[in-house]
Structures are given as structure tokens and as C-alpha cells.
Amino acid sequence: xxxxxxxxxxxxxxxxxxxVSIAGCTDVFGESSESTDTTTKEPTDAKTSGGEExxxxxxxxxxPFTRGELVEDFEGFKNINNADxxxxxxxxxxxxxxxxxxxxxxxxxxxxxxxxxxxxxxPEGLDLSKHDLSLAVKLDKPTAGYIAxxxxxxxxxxxxxxxxxxxxxxNDWVRIDFGYTERQGEPILKGVQELRLMVISDPGSAIxxxxxxxxxxxxxxxxxxxxQFDDNHISQYETAFDILKKEDMPxxxxxxxxxxxxxxxxSDGHMREMRDAGWDMMAHPQSSExxxxxxxxxxxxxxxxxxxxxxxxxxQKGARHFVAPYNRxxxxxxxxxxxxHETGFLQGACPSNATEPSSMHTISRVNGADVEGVQQILNIxxxxxxxxxIAYHDIGNGNNYETTTDQFKSIVNxxxxxxxxxxxxxxxxxx
Numbered sequence: 001x002x003x004x005x006x007x008x009x010x011x012x013x014x015x016x017x018x019x020v021s022i023a024g025c026t027d028v029f030g031e032s033s034e035s036t037d038t039t040t041k042e043p044t045d046a047k048t049s050g051g052e053e054x055x056x057x058x059x060x061x062x063x064p065f066t067r068g069e070l071v072e073d074f075e076g077f078k079n080i081n082n083a084d085x086x087x088x089x090x091x092x093x094x095x096x097x098x099x100x101x102x103x104x105x106x107x108x109x110x111x112x113x114x115x116x117x118x119x120x121x122x123p124e125g126l127d128l129s130k131h132d133l134s135l136a137v138k139l140d141k142p143t144a145g146y147i148a149x150x151x152x153x154x155x156x157x158x159x160x161x162x163x164x165x166x167x168x169x170x171n172d173w174v175r176i177d178f179g180y181t182e183r184q185g186e187p188i189l190k191g192v193q194e195l196r197l198m199v200i201s202d203p204g205s206a207i208x209x210x211x212x213x214x215x216x217x218x219x220x221x222x223x224x225x226x227x228q229f230d231d232n233h234i235s236q237y238e239t240a241f242d243i244l245k246k247e248d249m250p251x252x253x254x255x256x257x258x259x260x261x262x263x264x265x266x267s268d269g270h271m272r273e274m275r276d277a278g279w280d281m282m283a284h285p286q287s288s289e290x291x292x293x294x295x296x297x298x299x300x301x302x303x304x305x306x307x308x309x310x311x312x313x314x315x316q317k318g319a320r321h322f323v324a325p326y327n328r329x330x331x332x333x334x335x336x337x338x339x340x341h342e343t344g345f346l347q348g349a350c351p352s353n354a355t356e357p358s359s360m361h362t363i364s365r366v367n368g369a370d371v372e373g374v375q376q377i378l379n380i381x382x383x384x385x386x387x388x389x390i391a392y393h394d395i396g397n398g399n400n401y402e403t404t405t406d407q408f409k410s411i412v413n414x415x416x417x418x419x420x421x422x423x424x425x426x427x428x429x430x431x
Contacts, residue, residue, distance in 0.1 A: 068217035090116025117198030125191030131216035141171035179351030254284030254323030280318035
């Protein structure tokens with residue numbers, strides 16, 4: 001189930017978006033928005049007007065996500081024309097029907113595609129030196145797109161950028177971590193002066209997204225790396241296992257049960273040796289299409305079967321983890337995955353929170369075939385304490401391999417030279 005690198009394509013697509021400057025953001029809410037919504041409903045979630053959390057006993061309702069510290073709940077947008085956020089592009093309006101928490105969310109829309117977004121200044125400085133940002137997002141189907149953030153700290157010459165890919169089937173509310181993918185200058189996270197939130201699609205591809213419940217969640221001082229390999233190809237034992245073992249680094253394999261012991265595939269013996277060296281053998285259901293293409297009962301059957309195979313073969317620890325076929329899931333898929341697995345992984349093209357990702361079943365991966373991009377992300381993650389999950393398929397020399405041996409070695413050597421922990425999915429959840 002090879003998937004082409006998404007990072008190069010989306011960076012090319014987003015090139016123009018990344019150059020949008022504050023000088024070009026003269027609009028404020030309402031001046032270029034089609035909305036005339038002046039909804040004044042009172043908040044009903046578990047938050048006080050000062051941004052402090054209440055307990056469920058105090059509020060009578062349990063918020064969908066209560067970790068960390070609230071940065072913006074968007075409940076104060078009683079009249080959108082008087083909001084303290086400005087527009088970057090597209091239209092922004094209140095939405096009291098599609099809500100993650102409280103009584104309303106914000107809808108970002110651009111009928112022409114590319115960018116819709118907003119920005120806010122923090123004159124006293126937003127301290128993200130010990131925290132990552134987490135946001136609730138809902139993309140309209142059938143659109144796939146990127147949720148982006150730019151942290152200006154203190155000027156555009158000192159900026160961190162995050163791009164998180166959302167697959168088209170994942171069209172209900174989901175939480176994402178803003179993992180940093182690009183850096184300019186020497187940003188100071190203790191004093192972020194401006195935050196820019198955007199939804200981005202290909203030019204000409206209309207896009208709409210709701211956002212809600214922006215929080216900052218604690219992160220560790222030290223970053224983490226997870227090496228993952230899909231489809232249990234024999235090269236993962238013959239090449240990757242040997243290279244990582246020399247550096248005392250573990251890895252993890254997404255196992256397709258029906259292919260084990262087959263030609264050019266891992267055998268039971270290979271998998272046991274890797275397990276005994278600290279590797280995770282993870283569930284990677286076999287399917288000819290992404291799981292959302294199947295009815296719920298069929299998805300459940302495939303997901304349960306892949307886990308059960310690993311358990312019966314002695315890979316109970318690794319069986320707790322799920323790798324999405326084709327890197328695509330729907331919210332229905334996630335509901336089923338959460339019944340059987342403690343974590344789930346798919347291509348998000350950015351890092352995640354290294355303590356505990358906001359959504360444990362949509363943990364973002366980056367494509368290992370993009371060596372330069374991965375090295376850039378690793379450097380930022382080392383400095384900012386984030387977690388990078390690097391995904392590979394087969395590794396070797398020749399036209400039939402997605403990643404060459406030298407390319408893989410260059411990433412391993414890069415990680416070996418960093419002050420960063422290499423872990424497995426099991427170590428993430430077990431500590």
C-alpha cells in the first residue's frame with residue numbers, strides 16, 4: 001500500500017499561502033465576510049469567561065476535551081464585526097449548528113480554494129515555551145485539506161509554521177496538534193506575538209472548515225522519534241532492522257496478516273526477533289481500498305481480525321496499535337479503531353505532542369522518503385520538544401524501492417546525533 005510523498009506537493013501548493021503577510025490583512029471580521037450573523041447565545045460548555053476550566057460537577061456538562069489551558073473558545077464572538085481577530089483570506093462567520101464545545105464555532109470558507117483564515121495579536125506574548133497548540137477541526141466533505149498555523153515570535157522573520165493534512169473522509173470533529181514543519185529565524189516561543197490560523201486547499205478547490213476550542217497542552221523538554229514501517233516487507237528486517245540495531249534504536253512494523261511468510265515479506269521468525277529487540281508489530285488491516293469505502297461491519301471485521309492475528313502470534317503489545325491502510329480514515333472508522341486499539345497512525349505530514357497527542361487514534365506521520373523535509377522537521381522537534389513519527393515502506397537499492405539504503409541511513413545518523421528519544425508506540429503509552 002505505497003503512498004507517494006505528500007509533503008513536496010503540499011509545500012508547493014502552499015508556497016503562495018506562506019507569503020501572505022500582515023500588511024495584506026487590512027480586513028477585520030465583517031469587512032470582507034458575507035456573514036451578518038450576530039448570534040448572542042450564552043456558552044454552555046465547562047469554561048468560565050476568564051478561560052479557566054470548571055469541573056463537570058460545577059458545570060453540569062463534561063467538556064469534550066479538558067487537557068491543558070484554554071487559549072480561545074470563540075464564545076466571545078457575540079458580534080463578529082467587533083471580534084479581536086482579523087481576516088487573512090476567505091470568509092469567516094459564526095456557526096451555532098456545527099459545534100465542538102460550547103454554543104458556537106467559527107466557520108472558515110474560501111469558495112475559490114487556497115486560503116481562508118484569521119489572525120490575532122498577543123501584545124503581552126503567548127507563552128508556548130512549555131506547551132503545544134491543540135485545536136478542534138471539522139472539514140466539510142468531500143474536501144481534503146491542510147489546517148495551518150503560523151506563530152510569529154516576535155516578527156515574521158522569527159516564525160514557526162505548522163501544516164497538518166486532513167484526509168477527505170475525516171469530515172467530523174477531530175482534534176489536531178500543531179506540529180512544526182518549517183522555521184524562519186530564531187522564534188522565541190515564550191513570547192508569541194501573533195497567531196495565524198488557516199485552512200488551505202488546492203487552488204480552485206473550494207474548502208470550508210469549522211474550528212473550535214483552541215488550547216495549549218503541556219509538552220516535555222525532550223522530543224521523541226518513532227520509526228514505522230508499513231506492509232512487513234522483508235527489507236525491513238534485512239536492512240532497516242540491522243541499521244537501527246547498530247544505533248540501539250527500536251522500530252515498529254504495520255503488519256498485514258495475510259502477507260506474513262510470503263515472498264518478499266517478513267516471516268514469523270523475523271517478527272519475533274524484532275519483537276524481542278524491542279520492536280512493535282502493529283495491526284495494519286489488508287484492504288484493496290481505504291477502510292471508509294467499506295460498510296461499518298466490514299471495517300470492524302478487518303480491524304478486529306488484524307489485531308486478533310497478532311495476539312494469537314504472540315505480539316500482544318504491538319497489537320494495541322493501528323496503522324490506517326492508505327493513511328485514510330473516517331470518523332466511523334475511528335470509532336471502530338478505538339474499540340480495539342489504544343493508538344492509531346496516519347499521514348498528517350507534521351509532528352505531534354510528545355507527551356500525549358490530542359487524538360491518540362489520528363497520530364500524524366511524516367513521509368520518510370522526503371529526506372530533506374524529515375531532517376528539517378527533526379531539527380525543529382529537537383528544539384521544541386515534539387514527536388516525529390517517520391513512515392517508510394521498503395528500503396533498499398534499485399528502482400523497486402521507495403527509499404534507498406543511504407537515504408534511510410542519513411535519517412538514522414541524523415537522529416543519532418540529536419538529543420532526542422527514539423521510542424515505539426508501546427513506549428509512548430506505557431512510559
